[in-house]
Amino acid sequence: MLSVLKKILNLFLSDWFSAKKDIKLGLYGPPNSGKTTLANRICKDWLGEEMGSTSNVPHETREIQIKEQITLKSKDGRKELLFNLVDTPGIATKIDYEDFLKAGMTEKKAKKRAKEATKGVIEAIKWLDEMDTVLVVLDSTKDPYSQVNITIIGNLAARDIPVLIVANKSDLKKANLKKVQAAFPQYPVVGISAKYGRKVKDLYENVFKLIK
């Protein structure tokens, strides 16, 4: 009952105070899909500084990271978009500390990382309700039909949160943009390489279309 009242209030208040509202743009996706690499690319392009560290070992981002007051400008320079960027830990259904051992970590560090990673997944899910718009970042070299991807996107749709699918790592030979598009035909998909900045400008234009 309370949540319904809150929603009705928000609906009215958002119109009156829309100019002051900070848009939260979330980066969601499975581990190692390049969320933080993309966050760094966005921050570098518009703020001139990076956001977080990246690694080939999964679950490098284990806490929610926020960069506030980023202003995005459209290609023609006529539109501006002010938002807070929220980088989230990768969502997974399993975490095995032995995988971190195989990556060369000590047992103590591997166990600590696994414990932090589980908390990170929980935090990322809790933050779903806070988002205004979400970029779902997928590794375009991997199977897009994984249940984690479907669950994230399904939950965002149920919450009426606008979604843009970012098929990342398009610089790699195995990248398959068409497969990602075929898996989620009802959503806009942009193929990019966050690492090399390829097609990132297209992504920005699509963000403008998404947040009207």
Place this chain on the structure above:
Amino acid sequence: MVTLQFMPYTEIEALSSLGRIRKLLNIAKKNKIVLLQGRLKKDEETELIKATMEEINKEFKGIELAVINPKQEDIGGLNKLKNDFVEMLLGDRSGMTIIGPANVVKSIKKDPNKIELLTKERKKKRKK
């Protein structure tokens, strides 16, 4: 040996969301693969992931999850309305949900039309 446990939707129908998640997770923690008739609600799926993360320890590494769903896009007009109404009243009984413990199931590969479940090979203990 891999154990598969089939669960008709009626077994979870009367349970609360938390009850459903606990029931499914408890079976997976016993190293059994659950084949659930139908599917959980979308928010229950995320709650299942959250609950799984809370339970991870040295023995339990998490789950592999997959939902097979018949193509809903092909159903049009009145039939879709009918399906949505039945789903609202009785829950989503179409398709199947597979929940396997990560200790047993290595991965589940899903294509729109088929599903492949890859299990882990158990390490043989040498007799001294």
